[in-house]
Amino acid sequence: MKPAAPFAYEGLERLFHERGRLAVCTCLIANSDGMSFKALQDACALTDGNLNRHLHALAETGVVDIARLRGQGRPTTIVHITKSGRARFLAYIDALEAVVRAVNESEPERAHDSSPLRLATS
């Protein structure tokens, strides 16, 4: 059955769709051992304030886990993506992939030299 509104894309969960949070989650998925606040900030090019705000939103909804490690020196903040956060984020990525797919199906003549995605199964 064809959906009533095929382009509504309701699976694009707002929590993840915000560009900064999308960057943070993609980065945490790639670094499943966790990342320090500083490393995350550098990888995503976010300001202190922005990264703090995004981490707060993600921690509040159980997507990330924030631990403060205290050693000899300054405490280090380590961020992990949680198991449920990972599952929710991957569902969002599936929705994103549906958008990309819809566009690529409409534009079959596009050259895709820069797109290993399409070459993954070859």
Added chain:
Amino acid sequence: MKPAAPFAYEGLERLFHERGRLAVCTCLIANSDGMSFKALQDACALTDGNLNRHLHALAETGVVDIARLRGQGRPTTIVHITKSGRARFLAYIDALEAVVRAVNESEPERAHDSSPLRLATS
């Protein structure tokens, strides 16, 4: 050279990243002959006000073209994506695809039964 901030995703142009506008542009790419306001609204599940607002933003930046056709009955509004709008939107889609690719590369064990994208080249 590795980029300084590999997860910054600066190509995710804000104009297109907003969920409603992403839906509208994806829909217009799939319907290159143009769409009526009503058809666009139904396909994207947007309210009158929201669709108007998004079309205004997209027309102001030259991404879409809005024509009012007057015949015997009520005038019909027909929306097209412009040539430059199409090019800009496809560049945004490439950035989106880079995000999906980054996640999929981090998660090679994901089952992808629902993903014809990866099967497109087989």
